[in-house]
Amino acid sequence: MTQQGLAPKYDPSSIEAAVYRRWLDTDAFAASVDSDREPYVIVIPPPNVTSVLHMGHGLNNTVQDVLIRYQRMRGRETLWLPGTDHAGIATQNVVERMIAQDGKRRQDLGREAFVERVWEHVHQTGESIIEQLKALGCSCDWSRTRFTLDDAYSTAVRRVFVQLHDEGLIYRGHRVIHWCPRCLTSLSDEEAEFRDRDDYLYYITYPFVDGETTEDPTRSGVVVATTRPETMFGDVCLVFHPEDERFQGLEGRLVEIPLSGVEIPIDRSTAVEQDFGTGMLKVTPAHDANDFDIAASLPTDYETPDTMTPDAHMAQVPRVPESLRGVDRDEARKRIVEALEQEGLLEKVEPYRHAVRLCYRCHTVVEPRLSDQWFVRMRPLAERALAAYHAGHLRFVPERWGKVYENWLTEIRDWNISRQLWWGHRIPAWYCDACDHITVAFDEPTGCEQCGGALRQDEDVLDTWFSSWLWPFATMGWPDETADLARFYPGHTLVTGPDIIFFWVARMVMAGYHFVGERPFDTVYLNGIVRDPLHRAFSKSLGNGIDPLEVVERYGADALRFTIVAGAASGTDVVMDRNHMDSTFAAGRNFANKLWNAARLVLQNVTDEPEPIDRLDPAQFELADRWILSRCQRVVAETTDALERFRLNDAANHVYHFVWDELADWYLEQVKPRLYGHADGGNVARAILIDVFETALHLLHPIMPFISEELWAHLPGTPETVLAGCAWPSPDERLIDAEAERQFAVVQAVVTGVRTVRAEYRVPPGATLTATVAPATAEALQAINAEQVTIQRLGKLSELAVSDSAEGVGGHAVLPDGTSLLVPLGDAIDVAKECERLRDEMNRLDAQIGRVAKKLANDQFVSRAPAQVVEREREKERTWREQREALAAKLAALGC
RNA sequence: GGGCGAAUAGCUCAGCUGGUCCAGAGCGCCUGCCUUACAAGCAGGAAGUCGGGGGUUCGAAUCCCUCUUCGCCCACCA
Numbered sequence: 001m002t003q004q005g006l007a008p009k010y011d012p013s014s015i016e017a018a019v020y021r022r023w024l025d026t027d028a029f030a031a032s033v034d035s036d037r038e039p040y041v042i043v044i045p046p047p048n049v050t051s052v053l054h055m056g057h058g059l060n061n062t063v064q065d066v067l068i069r070y071q072r073m074r075g076r077e078t079l080w081l082p083g084t085d086h087a088g089i090a091t092q093n094v095v096e097r098m099i100a101q102d103g104k105r106r107q108d109l110g111r112e113a114f115v116e117r118v119w120e121h122v123h124q125t126g127e128s129i130i131e132q133l134k135a136l137g138c139s140c141d142w143s144r145t146r147f148t149l150d151d152a153y154s155t156a157v158r159r160v161f162v163q164l165h166d167e168g169l170i171y172r173g174h175r176v177i178h179w180c181p182r183c184l185t186s187l188s189d190e191e192a193e194f195r196d197r198d199d200y201l202y203y204i205t206y207p208f209v210d211g212e213t214t215e216d217p218t219r220s221g222v223v224v225a226t227t228r229p230e231t232m233f234g235d236v237c238l239v240f241h242p243e244d245e246r247f248q249g250l251e252g253r254l255v256e257i258p259l260s261g262v263e264i265p266i267d268r269s270t271a272v273e274q275d276f277g278t279g280m281l282k283v284t285p286a287h288d289a290n291d292f293d294i295a296a297s298l299p300t301d302y303e304t305p306d307t308m309t310p311d312a313h314m315a316q317v318p319r320v321p322e323s324l325r326g327v328d329r330d331e332a333r334k335r336i337v338e339a340l341e342q343e344g345l346l347e348k349v350e351p352y353r354h355a356v357r358l359c360y361r362c363h364t365v366v367e368p369r370l371s372d373q374w375f376v377r378m379r380p381l382a383e384r385a386l387a388a389y390h391a392g393h394l395r396f397v398p399e400r401w402g403k404v405y406e407n408w409l410t411e412i413r414d415w416n417i418s419r420q421l422w423w424g425h426r427i428p429a430w431y432c433d434a435c436d437h438i439t440v441a442f443d444e445p446t447g448c449e450q451c452g453g454a455l456r457q458d459e460d461v462l463d464t465w466f467s468s469w470l471w472p473f474a475t476m477g478w479p480d481e482t483a484d485l486a487r488f489y490p491g492h493t494l495v496t497g498p499d500i501i502f503f504w505v506a507r508m509v510m511a512g513y514h515f516v517g518e519r520p521f522d523t524v525y526l527n528g529i530v531r532d533p534l535h536r537a538f539s540k541s542l543g544n545g546i547d548p549l550e551v552v553e554r555y556g557a558d559a560l561r562f563t564i565v566a567g568a569a570s571g572t573d574v575v576m577d578r579n580h581m582d583s584t585f586a587a588g589r590n591f592a593n594k595l596w597n598a599a600r601l602v603l604q605n606v607t608d609e610p611e612p613i614d615r616l617d618p619a620q621f622e623l624a625d626r627w628i629l630s631r632c633q634r635v636v637a638e639t640t641d642a643l644e645r646f647r648l649n650d651a652a653n654h655v656y657h658f659v660w661d662e663l664a665d666w667y668l669e670q671v672k673p674r675l676y677g678h679a680d681g682g683n684v685a686r687a688i689l690i691d692v693f694e695t696a697l698h699l700l701h702p703i704m705p706f707i708s709e710e711l712w713a714h715l716p717g718t719p720e721t722v723l724a725g726c727a728w729p730s731p732d733e734r735l736i737d738a739e740a741e742r743q744f745a746v747v748q749a750v751v752t753g754v755r756t757v758r759a760e761y762r763v764p765p766g767a768t769l770t771a772t773v774a775p776a777t778a779e780a781l782q783a784i785n786a787e788q789v790t791i792q793r794l795g796k797l798s799e800l801a802v803s804d805s806a807e808g809v810g811g812h813a814v815l816p817d818g819t820s821l822l823v824p825l826g827d828a829i830d831v832a833k834e835c836e837r838l839r840d841e842m843n844r845l846d847a848q849i850g851r852v853a854k855k856l857a858n859d860q861f862v863s864r865a866p867a868q869v870v871e872r873e874r875e876k877e878r879t880w881r882e883q884r885e886a887l888a889a890k891l892a893a894l895g896c
Numbered sequence: 897g898g899g900c901g902a903a904u905a906g907c908u909c910a911g912c913u914g915g916u917c918c919a920g921a922g923c924g925c926c927u928g929c930c931u932u933a934c935a936a937g938c939a940g941g942a943a944g945u946c947g948g949g950g951g952u953u954c955g956a957a958u959c960c961c962u963c964u965u966c967g968c969c970c971a972c973c974a
Binding site for chain 1 (some may be wrong): 899921922927933937939941954968
């Protein structure tokens with residue numbers, strides 16, 4: 001596979017497609033039900049088929065791919081199950097907008113034709129989404145791609161509905177729900193978002209109609225405060241708190257709803273807050289959920305008059321004054337307020353800030369509406385999900401999100417699952433025209449199960465989340481007992497955004513336990529949100545988003561992935577600026593190019609497969625060799641540890657700094673003379689270089705799969721497989737060489753010191769720079785047989801003389817004309833500062849040791865504290881004493 | 897009303913169990929370099945009293961209290 005001549009610049013577009021094809025051709029992502037490997041499963045949060053992917057998906061899916069690729073290399077049987085969500089209301093809205101361009105509404109097409117039109121749309125977007133995921137490098141098992149409206153999936157949905165109904169956990173309820181007057185459907189509590197709004201509180205007088213007045217002669221009625229005067233025609237009574245002394249004796253009195261002449265009584269309810277408004281509350285059961293509950297709690301059997309149409313206009317009913325019928329709710333409010341003012345019934349208006357609820361899809365203000373809907377009784381389902389969390393069977397990363405999950409489940413309310421839409425799973429319930437019986441069945445019944453009468457199916461569809469919550473197992477063939485289900489359920493990690501903890505995460509846990517009897521995953525990793533420089537979430541309407549595909553085209557998938565992973569600690573938001581694309585993605589792009597060029601150097605100088613390093617004679621290793629091998633082992637350990645702990649940004653940065661700062665900046669420079677044949681030991685250098693570089697490619701692969709795969713294929717001696725399927729490296733303890741690390745650090749300090757001097761004092765090229773160093777440094781250099789250290793990067797200024805006869809720190813440069821220039825060496829090896837620092841350190845250590853010693857000398861402590869605790873203290877004392885000795889030695893060496 | 901989070905270099909952010917990653921990274925900025933892997937680069941450099949104030953400690957960016965400023969989530973005071 002070895003080829004020569006990589007281009008001097010990395011061009012991702014020239015390799016990515018071919019690399020991805022290689023993965024597919026080798027079935028690298030296919031999950032086997034037969035292998036004996038331990039499984040590792042992630043189910044994708046199915047993107048909505050509303051449209052193509054945005055940067056949030058880029059982030060989410062990159063994280064998943066990093067995890068899945070890492071586990072695959074660790075030898076797990078990995079399944080990343082891909083798919084898409086039909087996204088009921090969202091998709092229907094999108095298509096409605098599309099046909100609106102032709103001046104059509106869905107009603108014009110009719111249900112069947114409209115649904116057909118939606119299918120057309122989702123076939124397109126669904127396909128694009130899959131292609132986008134591939135462009136990002138996602139290693140999903142495409143043979144298992146699912147869609148929430150697949151036939152098999154629909155079977156699961158219907159089965160669940162019927163089961164819950166049989167269990168008494170689904171019921172038909174008559175109550176006030178959130179209604180979007182634009183989408184013309186009901187919404188769940190979660191789908192009605194809160195938004196603070198500056199509004200007004202109107203104080204309206206309801207005049208008495210039974211002749212008497214209050215003690216106050218100026219008042220001939222009671223005043224009620226409301227934010228929604230337009231609902232007043234639906235009032236059925238006024239209530240005050242039974243203990244409110246201001247209104248004693250008013251119970252049973254009749255007042256008139258202004259502008260309408262409808263008479264309603266005054267009643268009492270403990271639900272009233274005496275301190276709010278006037279303490280008198282109007283009760284509108286059909287247009288306010290609380291009012292509905294209050295009315296229901298009163299002894300009187302009040303009516304529930306509906307005075308508004310589904311699209312939020314005043315209804316054509318007697319209660320509504322004729323002049324207002326058919327008027328939009330906002331316009332109606334205006335007119336009502338004006339009219340009240342004219343009649344002297346508007347006592348006052350106060351500015352009032354409060355939260356209104358908006359439709360989460362179209363942001364229209366939601367209208368509370370009394371209707372019949374299907375509900376899921378959630379409490380019984382929630383208990384198991386809550387218990388699992390408390391028992392530690394479910395973990396959140398970062399942990400704090402667990403509280404959000406816990407809180408929602410604790411306060412859980414029944415779930416309205418019916419939607420008055422056309423796009424979605426039709427509810428498997430049939431109404432009988434003859435009797436009132438409702439038949440719920442998995443297969444379409446032939447007649448009413450009660451009376452055999454003719455049936456018509458419920459027109460509504462199910463909430464899109466009612467199918468999503470089954471995703472972890474419905475995608476694997478449930479309710480059938482499939483091989484996939486047996487092998488890959490329960491799964492392991494769920495990667496998603498914190499905004500859908502209620503909508504999706506908690507519900508999946510509930511469904512998993514209830515229907516399959518096991519948790520769907522053990523860890524929930526919450527990624528952040530992608531934001532613009534003003535910290536606004538990306539959104540279509542703001543036009544601030546960045547198309548991930550555009551980034552892939554310009555900088556490559558790896559650059560995008562690296563930027564995302566390195567820039568986003570778990571749960572923190574990622575800021576991207578579409579106006580500064582170059583700098584936003586510079587880190588990833590530059591790094592990919594660096595790697596590419598490091599590979600060029602390697603490949604130009606290593607054409608044959610070198611000896612494995614364990615067959616080399618370690619005696620031939622130079623300091624730099626031992627150093628880079630040791631550092632390599634450490635970075636393997638660090639990267640592994642970071643990935644295990646879901647600290648993806650740490651993993652990315654560890655490899656980054658190893659490759660760039662250590663491998664490229666120091667080791668590659670150090671081996672050049674050997675590679676070029678200017679020095680002996682070329683074979684050793686080549687062997688170690690390949691070994692280390694290959695290891696780096698492995699570590700990089702989960703984060704930057706394309707470039708690592710491509711470069712790996714070019715290395716001499718690479719087997720005919722793909723890197724994606726290779727084993728993750730494990731650190732070789734025998735190669736850890738702390739002494740080499742220490743010595744090389746000294747070399748680096750000296751070299752850097754010399755460079756600093758050269759730069760600061762403008763020592764011209766060709767001059768010899770003699771550095772005079774502190775005794776300790778000289779000692780270190782001598783210990784590595786460095787009477788004279790040659791530093792390649794200094795080029796023409798290559799000589800560094802070391803002397804241990806120095807008084808203090810300094811150096812002198814000999815210019816080409818023979819003149820000598822005395823210069824200091826800088827902070828790197830400043831004896832005075834170092835001494836000060838060490839003494840400080842020493843004092844602290846002494847204090848610590850003193851404290852621990854005192855503790856351990858205390859019999860009470862030693863005898864009563866748990867053995868582990870005492871042992872830990874002893875351990876502390878030992879290590880600190882060791883540190884102290886080392887410090888003392890350093891101080892002595894420095895001569896201070 | 898309740899809860900959560902954030903405040904560290906010009907910008908975006910790391911900093912896990914208080915003490916060798918203790919002041920960091922990337923981008924930006926300044927100086928000098930086209931040194932045959934890389935100018936998407938190399939070498940060097942400037943830059944932060946870690947939001948303010950208290951406290952605990954031998955020692956605090958890190959723990960506690962408080963204040964200020966932002967952000968998010970939940971919530972039936974109409």
